[in-house]
Amino acid sequence: MDSDNTAYYTPFYVQKLISVDTIVTVHYFEYRNTFSFAGERHDFWEFVCVDKGEIEIYDGKTWSLLRRGQIRFHKPNEFHALKANGIDSPNVIVVSFICASPAIDFFRDKTLSYTQKEQSLLAEIIAHARSLFATPLDDPYVPKMEARRTAPPWEAQLVVCNLELLLLSLYRRYTEQKPAKQTHVSSYARSSYEDEIVNASLEYFNKNMFRMLRSDEVCSIVHVSYDLLKSIFFKRFGCGPMKYFARMRIDEIKTLIRNSVMNVSELASYFGYSSIHYFSRQFKNETGMSPTEYATSIKAKTEKESD
Incomplete structure (x- = not known):
C-alpha cells in the first residue's frame, strides 16, 4: 500500500449570515424607578432588552414602552434615550456592537420578543462579559470597556459567539416561513x-x-x-x-x-x-x-x- 496516497477533499466554505466584527459595550443595569438617560447617538448598532420590570424608550421620534421579555434595536446614528416609568425599578441589558453584514438590516427599527432559550444566550453574554471586562457593567457613562489582565483568552470570543447566536436565533424565528423539515x-x-x-x-x-x-x-x-x-x-x-x-x-x-x-x-x-x-x-x-x-x-x- 502506498503510504503517500494523499486524499483530496473539496472544502465547504461557510458564508456567515451575521458576523459581529466588534463589541463596543456590554451593560447590565439595575436602575432605580426614577432613572432617566438623556440620550445619545453613535455610528454602531445597539439593543436594549428588559430583564425585569419595564422601561420607556425613545427612538428619536416617539416614546414607547419596553416590557420584560422584549428587545429593541437602535440602528447606527439613531438618537435614543430611555427612562424608568417611576414605578418599577427595572433591570436592563444594553449591548452595542459593530456589524457590517447585510442581514443585520433586518433589525432596523425592530422591537422583538425573546424566548427562554434566547434569554439564556443573553445571560451567557453577560456572564462572559463580567469575566472579560474590568470595567463595571453597570456604569452607563464609560466610553471604553477595559479587559481584565487576568481574563481567560476565550472570553471575548464567547461574548461574540453568543451574541451572534442570539441575533441568528431572532432572525431565524422572525423570518422563516415554516418549521424546518428536519425537526424531529x-x-x-x-x-x-x-x-x-x-x-x-x-x-x-x-x-x-x-x-x-x-x-x-x-x-x-x-x-x-x-x-x-x-x-x-x-x-x-x-x-x-x-x-x-x-x-x-x-x-x-x-x-x-x-x-x-x-x-x-x-x-x-x-x-x-x-x-x-x-x-x-x-x-x-x-x-x-x-x-x-x-x-x-x-x-x-x-x-x-x-x-
Missing part, C-alpha cells in the same frame, strides 16, 4: 416537556418568593426527581433550581433596596430568613457586597447621575 417530533416533545417543567417551577418560585423553599417541596409540585429538575435548570440557566430561586429572591430584594422600601432588618424578616446574618451572607455571596454596601452604591450612583 421526539426532540420537539422533549423541549416542550422541559418548558412545562421550567414554567411550573418558575410559577411556584414567584408565588413563594417571600419564604424559604426546600428542593423536595419543589420536586413534588412539578412531579419530577431532583436529578432531572437540576439537569433541566443547568441546561437552561447554568445553575440548579434552588440556586436560581435564591437569585430570584436576591434580585427582588435589590429592587426593594433601590426603591428604599425597607431597611435590612425588615427585608430579612419579610423574605423569611432565619437571621439577618444569614440574609447578609447570602446577599453578599450573590452580589459581592452586603445589603448595606449595595444600598450605599446605589445612592452614590444616583448622586452621580444627578450631577
Whole structure:
C-alpha cells in the first residue's frame, strides 16, 4: 500500500449570515424607578432588552414602552434615550456592537420578543462579559470597556459567539416561513416537556418568593426527581433550581433596596430568613457586597447621575 496516497477533499466554505466584527459595550443595569438617560447617538448598532420590570424608550421620534421579555434595536446614528416609568425599578441589558453584514438590516427599527432559550444566550453574554471586562457593567457613562489582565483568552470570543447566536436565533424565528423539515417530533416533545417543567417551577418560585423553599417541596409540585429538575435548570440557566430561586429572591430584594422600601432588618424578616446574618451572607455571596454596601452604591450612583 502506498503510504503517500494523499486524499483530496473539496472544502465547504461557510458564508456567515451575521458576523459581529466588534463589541463596543456590554451593560447590565439595575436602575432605580426614577432613572432617566438623556440620550445619545453613535455610528454602531445597539439593543436594549428588559430583564425585569419595564422601561420607556425613545427612538428619536416617539416614546414607547419596553416590557420584560422584549428587545429593541437602535440602528447606527439613531438618537435614543430611555427612562424608568417611576414605578418599577427595572433591570436592563444594553449591548452595542459593530456589524457590517447585510442581514443585520433586518433589525432596523425592530422591537422583538425573546424566548427562554434566547434569554439564556443573553445571560451567557453577560456572564462572559463580567469575566472579560474590568470595567463595571453597570456604569452607563464609560466610553471604553477595559479587559481584565487576568481574563481567560476565550472570553471575548464567547461574548461574540453568543451574541451572534442570539441575533441568528431572532432572525431565524422572525423570518422563516415554516418549521424546518428536519425537526424531529421526539426532540420537539422533549423541549416542550422541559418548558412545562421550567414554567411550573418558575410559577411556584414567584408565588413563594417571600419564604424559604426546600428542593423536595419543589420536586413534588412539578412531579419530577431532583436529578432531572437540576439537569433541566443547568441546561437552561447554568445553575440548579434552588440556586436560581435564591437569585430570584436576591434580585427582588435589590429592587426593594433601590426603591428604599425597607431597611435590612425588615427585608430579612419579610423574605423569611432565619437571621439577618444569614440574609447578609447570602446577599453578599450573590452580589459581592452586603445589603448595606449595595444600598450605599446605589445612592452614590444616583448622586452621580444627578450631577
